[in-house]
Amino acid sequence: MNIFPKKEAVINAVLLGIENAKRNYSFWTCDELYLSYAPPKFLSIHVAQEIAKLDNAPEIFIDATVSDILRCSLPNRSAFREFMRENYIMDRNLSITLDERFEHKSDNDSISKVIMSLKNGVRNVQQEYLDDIELMCKMLQKENQNDTTLDYAIFGFYLDISSSARKKAQVRLDALIESFDKIVSKFKNLKSTFKGGQIKKIEKVGEWCIGCYIIEPSL
Secondary structure, three states: OOOOOOHHHHHHHHHHHHHHHHHHHHHHHOOOOOHHHOOOOHHHHHHHHHHHOOOOOOEEEEEEEHHHHHHOOOOOHHHHHHHHHHOOOOOOEEEEEEEOOOOOOOOOOOOEEEEEEEEEEEOOOOHHHHHHHHHHHHHHOOOOHHHOOOOEEEEEEEEEEEOOOOOOHHHHHHHHHHHHHHHHOOOOOEEEEEEEOOOEEEOOOEEEEEEEEEEEEOO
16 A cells, blocks of 8 residues: 655645745845745755655655646546547646555556645735646546545745735635635535645835645545
C-alpha cells in the first residue's frame, strides 16, 4: 500500500514554501515586501522543495497539463478528452501536481492525488484566479468515491500591498475568499476551507500575507 502524506502536512509545506520564497527574495534583493516581482515559478520551486522534505514524499510535477492530470485521475484513462469537452475545460498547466509514489510498471500508471495553483502578487479578485478555482472544482467534482483519485486542490498565494494602498490587506483577503466561496458553492459535493492569512505589517512599507484556499469533495 502506498503511503501519501497527510493533507495538513502538505498544506503546511505550501505555506512554508511561500514563506521561504518571501524570505529568500528579501535576502537576495534587500526588498522587504515585493516578492510579487520575483521571476516565474519562484513560488513553485520553493513549495516543491518543502513538499519533497515530507515523510513519504509524493511524486511532484511542476506545470503538468490538465489533460495529463485527468488521464492520471479518472477511472478510465482514455476518457479525459470527453471529460474536458463535457465540462468546457481547455487544456493548460497547473502549478504543482502531487502523485502517489510507487515503482511504475509503465509510463501510463501514475495516480494523481493533489492539484495546486500558486499565485504571486495577488492583490485583488481577478478572473484568472476565479478561473483556476472553477477549473479545480470541475476536476474534483464527484458523485461517487471512485469518480476521481484527486483528494483535494490548493490555491496558494502571496498577497502584498504598499502602505499607501487605499484598501488594506485584510479587506482584499476577505474579498478573495468570498469570491472563491461563491464558485465552490455552485458545485455539488464540494467544500472549502482556508488556512493562513495572518497579515504582516512592515512599518512605512506595506503589508503582506500568505494563504491556502483548500477545496475537497464532501462525500
